[in-house]
Amino acid sequence: MPNDSPRTHSNGRRAPRAAARRTKSAAEIFQDLRTRIAQQRIAPGAKLGETDLAAEFGVSRARIREALGALEQRGLVERIPNRGAVVMRLDLSQVFDIYEIREVLEGLAARLATQNAPHETWKEDLARFQGPLKDLIDRGELQEYIDHYEALRRKIIEAAANPVLAEMLDTIFEKTQVLIRRIIILPGRAEVGRKQHVAMLQAMSRGEAEEAETIRRNGLRSAKLALEKYQRFIL
């Protein structure tokens, strides 16, 4: 949350530096590295050298250091004294820990979203998951299906209107984001997940908040069970 404040020109500041080449702020560097790590464009276990990053972003080491500190607080990198920062590699137990938490937290998000948003909010999403997305799965266009899935997930979290919850889900989701691609290719998994989303959206369209919560919880639990069953093929 300490982002999105690019530059506030509060008042008349004369002689803005002619050099339009403004250096990136620490928050921007943090955000950049965050997405790179979440998408595994930087491999787990890789070393993040302060000097290298300072050269790459064209900023001083102090600012890199600040960004690395933020990454450490969020559990994305591990800092070893005098040895630098390495991208945290998530072990199996932590993955299951996170899925146990996602069960209840995303269930809560579904309940709150149902309570806070008008019932008709979910009509179009329901239609999409019943029709076009089924075709997408049948044709094996899984990446596009994932995009719709994540869009719905974000829409639900936003409708839940609980910033603390949103922040928490962000923090844990970014750690296991890469696993979705590996889970969804498991036999029958994509279609099972789609049906669960249809059931949840139907409950949400009827305003049945607690039912939506239960369905979402069970959906994530089944995803966790699939992960346990096929863990040797995934990790």
Next chain:
Amino acid sequence: MPNDSPRTHSNGRRAPRAAARRTKSAAEIFQDLRTRIAQQRIAPGAKLGETDLAAEFGVSRARIREALGALEQRGLVERIPNRGAVVMRLDLSQVFDIYEIREVLEGLAARLATQNAPHETWKEDLARFQGPLKDLIDRGELQEYIDHYEALRRKIIEAAANPVLAEMLDTIFEKTQVLIRRIIILPGRAEVGRKQHVAMLQAMSRGEAEEAETIRRNGLRSAKLALEKYQRFIL
């Protein structure tokens, strides 16, 4: 959080060298400020000047800066550019947001603790909440009751054996810790809470994990409702 004993020097204090005074690490300063803010020994809205803190702890400003960054990431202070860090004051909506999350998260902790720990683990706690603690409440010894309540809460979280969950509960609990004293003095609230704990501990002693989860959730929900009802007297 009973671990604020910076006992780094395990032995050897024979040499009365004045230089034995090792400077505190950024993590230690962070811990110190964290507990001070959580216990409101530093008032919400108070300014934390870097220069002042550097003088108080006897370290350089850079280290203070690192600690402040960690506090900012945790949402305990807000940093305004060129104006310093002020202790975040929690507004009402955020309190309710946190209680909604605590409902499901502490419910999850109760379920996991029931599943992971032997049933007899909770016998002594059950006996304590049925007998001595009832007397404590009747006599109005609320602070001592709170101590036992928080001890049981920590025991459950530890038994849940989910480090990610423990970390999250820590993060949100420290923001509303001070409210417990104000809730528990509400009419009949302490006794209601005690009965709910007895019911939960009975379920845990029988190994009924899901029932324990439901009871804990309802318990926190009733606390939230009490908070809503009496919010004018509390905040």
Next chain:
DNA sequence: GTTTACAGGAATGTTGACACTTTTCCGGGC
């Protein structure tokens, strides 16, 4: 051939000084 010791290099940790912004305070004007 393997191991150990030592020096060189590279990266991180730390410090102090400097630049910029905000606030405060003082004096003048209406």
Next chain:
DNA sequence: GCCCGGAAAAGTGTCAACATTCCTGTAAAC
């Protein structure tokens, strides 16, 4: 008396140099 500049002071943001630690490579000893 009140309001409005404007300079000094205080505090934060930033940076470059210094200190320390760890890793690497080479050479000598067993």
